[in-house]
Amino acid sequence: MTKAVVCLDIGGSFIKSGLSVRPGEIAAVKRVPMPVNDWTAFCDAVQTLLNEYRALSGDDAPLAISTAGLVDADSGEVYASNIPAFHYRRVAETLQRHLARPVVVANDADCFVLAEAVAGKGQGERIVFGAILGSGVGGGLVIDGNIIQGTAGICGEWGHGPIMRTALQLADESEPLQLPRLPCACGQQGCLDTVGGARGIERLYQQLYGEALSSQQIVTAWHAGQARAQRTLVVWCELVSEPLAWVLNVTGAARVVVGGGMASEPALIALLDRRVKQLILRRTEQPLVVVGQFAENGGLIGASVLGHRHHPR
Ligand SMILES: [Zn+2]
Structure with missing residues (x-):
């Protein structure tokens, strides 16, 4: 058999x-x-x-x-x-x-991260972090082909913890943008999960412009060069890339594979890749934040x- x-x-x-x-x-x-x-x-x-x-x-x-x-x-x-x-x-x-x-x-x-580390876009790297950007934000860590589960299975849950900035200085703007720490389902306020996924992009747009659009509408407008959508995704990229750079400095991961619904927008992931490379301690021109192949x-x-x-x- x-x-x-x-x-x-x-x-x-x-x-x-x-x-x-x-x-x-x-x-x-x-x-x-x-x-x-x-x-x-x-x-x-x-x-x-x-x-x-x-x-x-x-x-x-x-x-x-x-x-x-x-x-x-x-x-x-x-x-x-x-x-x-x-x-x-x-x-x-x-x-x-x-x-x-x-x-x-x-x-x-x-x-997902194990699949990518063993047979996908993390192959050949000892330490692979998986960033799940779906409706919210999740993740996982694989070292030497083994899932690191951590105490109570929490390892890799970078979407939770009160870390979100409350002021963000954007290029070409005179005043820092003030951002509220939004309540998260986990009980904290200001988790990346509240702004980093598809629902998060919608919340950011609502915060910035008082208008409820779907993440798909916002991303489509971003592709079309619409100013409000572009500013929203610049803010999103800053808010996501900072904790991701920190995760890379802490874990020493050589590659981040992205899964979840937002992995179907390679241009957004490329934006993150460029920004995270500027923020981590290590200098590299190699692919760092990449779309996984097993979405x-x-x-x-x-x-x-x-x-x-x-x-x-
Ligand atoms: Zn949370």
């Missing part, structure tokens, strides 16, 4: 699944609804997927799961407020008993690397 790992990527709406016969490779990708409030329904959905893959995977293929939320490496508990069925549950341990097969679980941002299936591919590593067959 083929040595295969069944991989899942769990989000707030869907379970994405795939079969991996080699680390970093994924095939037979499917998507089914995620019953976020119902653990039993989730177990049933996983059992159905395992049955569908059985002809290719064998009866006892290990399961490797990438999930939204924090994963505490010590206790095994998952903290995922948008997936109540997982919240405070030891997902790997419980599923392993229920399904009578090995199960490994990791955070989805961590899986679509990074969670599944990272899970496949973990699955083969934890359960060699």
Whole structure:
């Protein structure tokens, strides 16, 4: 029988699944609804997927799961407020008993960075930081091919912490721009998460011009050279590049791979790359902040690397 790992990527709406016969490779990708409030329904959905893959995977293929939320490496508990069925549950341990097969679980941002470090745009670098710029801001750190989870799984969560500037001096403007510290879902005020992702760009535009536009409208206007959108994204770039430069100085990462919805705007990521290079202590002309290549299936591919590593067959 083929040595295969069944991989899942769990989000707030869907379970994405795939079969991996080699680390970093994924095939037979499917998507089914995620019953976020119902653990039993989730177990049933996983059992159905395992049955569908059985002809290719064998009866006892290990399961490797990438999930939204924090994963505490010590206790095994998952903290995922948008997936109540997982919240405070030891997902790997419980599923392993229920399904009578090995199960490994990791955070989805961590899986994305692992995929990029092992098989994507971070290949060849010892220390790779992943910056997830989606609706909010997340991240992960991989060193020597290993996810660094940190205490309670928080390593890489650069989107949280009260760090946002309250005054920003823009070129060609006489007075510094005053910025409020916006409240964050984590309970702090002034987290990068409040301004750094797609919702953050919308909040910045609203703060600057009192008008509610979608991030897509703002980015389209930026491409068209519209002045308000350009100023908004200059502010965004400053607010994101400063903490990112700090992360690079602290971790010594040689490459930042960007995932999440905003990775589909390479021109924005190039803006960040130029600015971060000016701000870090190290001088480099090499690509530093780059769009990841696994925006679509990074969670599944990272899970496949973990699955083969934890359960060699
Ligand atoms: Zn926060």
